[in-house]
Amino acid sequence: MPVISKKGRMMPASPIRKLVPYADAAKKRGIKVFHLNIGQPDIATPKIALDAVRNFDQKVVEYSHSAGILSYRKKLVDYYARFDIHITADDIIIGAGGSEAILFAMNSCMDPGDEIIIPEPFYANYNGFAVNAGIKVIPIPSKIETGFALPPIADFEKAITPRTKAIIICNPNNPTGYLYSREELETLKAIVLKHDLFLFADEVYREFCYDGKKHFSVMHLEGLDENVVLIDSVSKRYSACGIRIGAMISKNKELMATALKFAQARLSPPTLGQVAAEAAIDTPDEYFVNVLKEYVARRNVVVDFINQMPGAFCPNPSGAFYVVARLPIDDSDRFCKWLLEDFSYQNQTVMLAPATGFYATQGRGLDEVRISYVLKVEDLKSSMNCLQEALKVYPGRK
Ligand SMILES: Cc1ncc(COP(=O)(O)O)c(C=O)c1O
Incomplete structure (x- = not known):
């Protein structure tokens, strides 16, 4: 039999999805499973975006320009200007989600064997990319005690080797919800300039900032035009994960010319997805006002509930729709599996993501879980009740 590639064998399976068979089995047993394990929001996609697809009246669904439909990229220029991010349509390459944009960025900036520094815990798919x-x-390491703030500069310095080519941050962060401050980004700027690195900033949760805090983008940093690569996506912004539209953005012309070759090799981002995403830019502000209000209410339920559970701790993050909480448990993989296989409360249980999958360092995250607060408040309250009852009887309780 021909041998599968080393790369294929190294490719990690999604740590978030590996518990799915246990959830399916629980559902077969008639148990209601609250899904707090994935970032699939239950918020409706703006009607304006769906209508654009319904009204699509061309006879052929053609390939688009490899960098994306020009009218869409031009409209994105206006979208970013609202955030004081000033770019041109040529600084944008549309990808099949932020996922493809990350791949374009990595492949364009880095060679095999090069190193990328990432504060952990981090979005698990960065491993796969x-x-x-x-x-x-x-x-x-970033630490739960600081709410997962940016690690000290000395930790970056220690990690830098001659093979270091880039740093990636996610702001606001998945899985921690942490929102980096301007000062933290200025610190990163100094490291990036000192060592001549690329700085990838995954800002797919830009709209999701709470408590009156404003998002500070890497694109606001002065003097970093050649280093900064912005990764973006409409998946979460418009609750439109399935239209598969994201973007890689940089003012580094040589980098964008390189990335375009990767974009050309896959011909085109999804045409209908771009039609929806272009229309979505006109989503009324009111949509976001309501969405943010809803997420703040949800976050508060989760954070307040967890912090009154004995032995548990949950920071109160200012962004995205995730928290990483510390629970009095021996092993988060075992706990999350046990919740689905062996536990139910009033015929309900919760599906959480073990935090181990968000750490690259073996042994970290054993007593932490990631909770996505993507369900309505009522369901979150029931989920937190389940979790509270589960912690009372879990055999591996610390
Ligand atoms: C931090 C982060 N980056 C990128 C992505 C990729 O999203 P998409 O490919 O749907 O744009 C996600 C999706 O959950 C994410 O959480």
Whole structure:
């Protein structure tokens, strides 16, 4: 039999989806499973975006320009200007989700064997993208005690080697919800300039900032035009994960010319997705006002509930729709599986993501879980009740 590639064998399965068979089995047993494990929001996609697809009246669904439909990219220029991010249509390449944009960025900036520094815990799929591009992830720890703030500059310095080519941050962060401050980004700027690195900033949760806090983008940093790559997506912004539209943005012309070659090799981003995304830019502000109000209410339910559970701790993050909470448990993988296989309360249980999958360092995240607050408040309250009852009887309780 022909041998599967080393790369294929190294490719990690999604740590978030690996518990799905246990959830399916629980559902077969008649148990209601609250899904707090994935970032699939239950918020409705704006009607304006769906209508654009319904009204699509061309006879052929053609390939678009490899960098994306020009009218869409031009409209994106206006969208970013609202956030004081000033770019041109040529600084944008549309990808099939932020996922493809990350791959374009890694493949355009880094060679096999190069290293990328990532504060952990981090979005687990960065591991898969890194394997795809043949690059090595170098994690540096952020800590729950600080709410997962940016690790100290000394930790970055220690991690830098001659193979270091880039740093990636996610702001606001998945999985921690942490929103980086201007000062933290200025710190990163100094490291990036000192060592001549690329700075990838995954800002797919830009709209989701709470408590009156404003998002500070890497694009606001002065003097970093050649280094900064912005990763974006409409998946979460418009609750439109399935239209598969994201973007890679940089003012570095040589980099964008390189990325375009990768974009050309896959011909085109999805045409209908771009039609929806272009229309979505006109989503009324009111939509976001309501969405943010809803997410703040949800976050408060989760954070307040967890912090009154004995032995548990949950920071109160200012962005995205995730928290990483510490629970009095021996092993988060075992706990999350047990919740589905062996536990129910009033015929209900919760599906959580073990935080181990968000760490590259073996042994970290054992007593932490990621909770996505993507369900309505009522369901979140029931979920938190389940979790509270589960912690009372879990055999591996610490
Ligand atoms: C931090 C982060 N980056 C990128 C993505 C990729 O999203 P998409 O490919 O749907 O744009 C996600 C999706 O959950 C994410 O959470």
